[in-house]
Structures are given as structure tokens and as C-alpha cells.
Amino acid sequence: PGTSKQSVYNALGDFADAGLARRIEPAGHAGTFELRVGDNHHHVVCTGCGRIDDVDCVVGEAPCLHVPEGSGFTIQTAEVTFWGVCPDCRATTEAEKPRGSR
DSSP: OOOOOOHHHHHHHHHHHHHHHHHHEEEEEOOOOEESSSOEEEEETTTOOOOOEEEEEOOOSTTOOOOOOOSSOOOOOOOEEEOOHHHHHHHHHHHHHHTTTT
């Protein structure tokens, strides 16, 4: 209980450095950590409530995206963030609409 937030974040950063956790930082949102590591999954973020879900690699083999030939880079991972509205926010929005406007 007496551990500072900074100590917790330092430990999480160390876990990420060791490959035991992964830090994700969607634009405009606080960074968060996840335990799903070792694969090349992506994320979907709700623009309503900020919920973040995992999305498996959507096209082809990892890293899922291909850089045009001649870039000189050997791609190891790709970070893709999808933005949309989650089912709960959609349901809330639908429920708030006046009758007859659906």
C-alpha cells in the first residue's frame, strides 16, 4: 500500500524492457500496459469511452504491413491503431436518440 505510483510505473517500464509487458500509448490517451506480448497484434480504441481492445493481425503474416521495397529497413513489428465506437457506446447513442429518428 505504501508503494508510490512512480515506483509502480518504473516496475512496469522494467517489465516492458524485459519483454514481459507491452506499453501502448494511443494518441490522446494515457499510456497503458498489457501482458499480451510476443505476437504482433494491434488495438482498437473507442472514441466515445476510450475502451481499448486487442485486434489480431488483420492482413497476412506479421508484421502485417509491408514497407515499399528500397526503404532499407527490415521491418520487425507494426503498430496499428483502429479508432471507432464500441458496442456499449453505440447502444447508448441509439438509446438516447428520440423515437422516430432511427
